[in-house]
């Protein structure tokens with residue numbers, strides 16, 4: 225990321241946490257939460273980073289379906305972090321860690337070529353042209369992503385915003401980026417359901433960085 229990069233891909237939301245969320249954060253954050261400098265996350269198994277895990281339904285489902293892969297879920301909003309912590313406890317998951325931070329900060333801190341996949345499911349679309357610069361996928365972030373993906377590892381984007389697909393394919397020029405059929409292993413997410421309810425088509429994109 226370039227020095228001075230301050231345009232965030234998320235809105236900072238105010239709001240109080242309910243008692244169940246507070247309890248989850250107090251009890252479970254020390255067990256499953258990770259904080260800067262984000263070291264010690266690598267084990268002898270694939271590590272997948274999810275950008276913007278929201279309320280964590282899909283994260284928990286993927287972790288349960290594939291216990292041999294470690295998932296690092298990154299979400300800025302405490303209510304989403306708390307919800308995922310509760311799901312981790314409820315399902316007895318041992319392969320999920322949660323970071324409450326800007327995903328670009330977390331990505332930057334990880335060792336180069338350390339990730340088996342990056343999942344970007346229903347990123348905030350920022351559909352108005354004047355806000356497009358806030359989209360998580362932007363050239364400077366794509367460069368960070370590229371450096372953190374291991375050999376053959378991919379970015380998996382799913383979105384209900386066609387403008388985001390076009391934007392992504394443009395930002396990922398020079399990658400092997402293509403629209404794919406919805407993969408069966410990707411669980412339905414909360415925001416995907418909202419998109420479907422509103423009649424919007426869903427697009428999945430796989431992108432592998434070209435190696436120079």
Ligand SMILES: C[S@@+](CC[C@H](N)C(=O)[O-])C[C@H]1O[C@@H](n2cnc3c(N)ncnc32)[C@H](O)[C@@H]1O
Pocket residue numbers: 233234275276277278279298299300301304325326327328345346347348349360413414415416
């Ligand atoms: C539209 S929601 C989608 C949530 C979930 N992936 C789903 O499909 O239901 C986007 C989420 O990304 C989070 N987010 C946006 N920018 C982020 C960033 N830079 N780092 C971490 N989380 C981010 C937001 O807080 C929000 O929860």
